[in-house]
Amino acid sequence: MAMSTSKSVSSSSEDDNELRRGPWTLEEDNLLSQYISDHGEGRWNFLAKRSGLKRTGKSCRLRWLNYLKPDVKRGNLTPQEQLLILELHSKWGNRWSKIAQHLPGRTDNEIKNYWRTRIQKQARHLKIDTDSREFQELVRRFWMPRLLQKAKESSSSSAMSIENQEIPLPLVDGASQHSTVGTIPWQGPCMSMNEAGPTHMDQHEQNSDSEHNNGSCISFSESANIAKVSQQFGHTINQFHSSSNDDFGTFTYDGHHVNNNAFEMNTFKTTTARVAEDVQYLIGDCQMEGSNWVSNDFACNMWNMDELWHFSKLQKKDF
């Protein structure tokens, strides 16, 4: 990756005192890593001067946090992580660093790139504004079920339960202690179209009581309340079987006692299948021949644009 951009990399022969810009070399990486392991991170401008790097403190900080830091996770985002990003973005908008705090090992830069290159791109293709309710509906009713399906597939293929994949559900803004770790943030396929958008709702959402919803239809703003995600999940299940109890730390489903902190794979599978059924209903005959979204690698690569397009058309009829 050692190349020089006309704009960004200064020639060292021109002026040894000039700051370097552009891609980092292996030597620079080693120098920075070594300095930080010796002296710790922080005081970036000081570090930049003392380490011998011809970089700004800012550049050093960025390189460390986004690339060199040992706990930075490499590779594609998992479906679970993608789900979490969708959910958290619906709540917080472009608060990348805040979102990143809830995805261990992922950087704000990475999440921002994911959003812009994957999510926003799809919205652009569909001529949908990502701030619109239409888009939020699309996310909730189309993408999330698919990610959920994908998560299920990846979980079952690796013979791991969801709990073992360590999908952290954030405890945020004084969120209820009932919030859990390891719960997929799915709230069900139907939402009220009369609700306000996802922004500026922090105070309101703390007071919103999802128990007042009818169970099958929830508002987007409420569903975006991460603190209640697991609760809503229980209600979604309740929609099918009316077997949940009021304690959303645990609930029963199909006669099984399910702990929200680590709900069982069987439950997850069954629920996913039902969500998929629901989405099949929503999409109906509009599924394109040969576009098997279950087998498509939609979560890791492109979404199926045919389906998205048809789905967005369906939605537009609703508006």
Next chain:
DNA sequence: AAACGGTTCAACCGCAGCCCG
């Protein structure tokens, strides 16, 4: 094989907020 166009992601920039003298 080469050219081309689209996509990805590391890195940069400007700005805002915080802290401290």
Next chain:
DNA sequence: ACGGGCTGCGGTTGAACCGTT
């Protein structure tokens, strides 16, 4: 209260990569 330095955030850029023709 003010100004300067530092840090962190979000938006943008562009080279490298990848798939298609």
